[in-house]
Amino acid sequence: MELVFSIETIIMLAGIAFMAGFIDAIAGGGGLITIPALLLAQMPPVLALATNKFQASFGGFAAATTMVRKGKANLSDMKVSIVMCFVGSVVGTVAVLISPPQFLTVIIPCVIAIICVYFLLAPAQSSAEQKPRVSSSTWHFFCVPGLGFYDGYLGPGAGMFYTLCQVTLQGKNLLMATGGAKVLNFTSNIASLIVFIFSGKVVWIVGGAMAVGQIFGGYLGAHTAIKGGHRVIRPIIVIICLAMLGQYVVENWAVMLEWFAAVLQ
Known part of the structure; x- marks a missing residue:
């Protein structure tokens, strides 16, 4: 399938990616x-999922390297x-x-809408370290692969989930959890991207x-996060996301109804 995009569309998507990279580095949710x-x-x-992984990998690299450099x-603690x-x-x-x-x-x-609402309603996480609720082996061999699977399969909100799980399950403070989340999010993006590239699904331009x-x-979002910019933009993300999803459903309602009818038969 040959896809052609206008210059205006490409510029608009680049601007959206800038906003998403900034948002993702602070609190996750850029994929929304x-x-x-x-x-x-x-x-x-x-193709949308594959191209999203390609562009998100660059923002993820910028955020992850910034977090590593800032300590x-x-x-070494995250190898497994x-x-x-x-x-x-x-x-x-x-x-x-x-x-x-x-x-x-x-x-x-459907998944994006659910994650979007959860993203808005999720309670603020503690900035203090807590006692871990799961063992290291449970975290490494069950929790992390499950999060990686979700990010590889769909991915919206994965950065938020990486952070949330490190706070609630590992007891990390919010900033260190955010730093670890950027590394894991970048890892799952790269792994997914490799598969998508070999399958020829990335729209390169x-x-x-x-x-x-x-x-x-x-890059800008990671520095904002380090300086304490966590209390921003959730309502804006949700409004933009739901508006775009509403337009998408309007344009694809026939296909969606056809699928539901086939499932119910």
């Missing part, structure tokens, strides 16, 4: 904006988590490649333009 934007640009679901993530996250993401990406296209057309907006926006947004 970029995936609906790609779908609204008439990109098929699998907010320790790579990084490997298991990589494996989980590869499995999740393979699963999405074999999923029926109509199923993805329906499930992606769109992904490249969005990658530029992600790099600047992720």
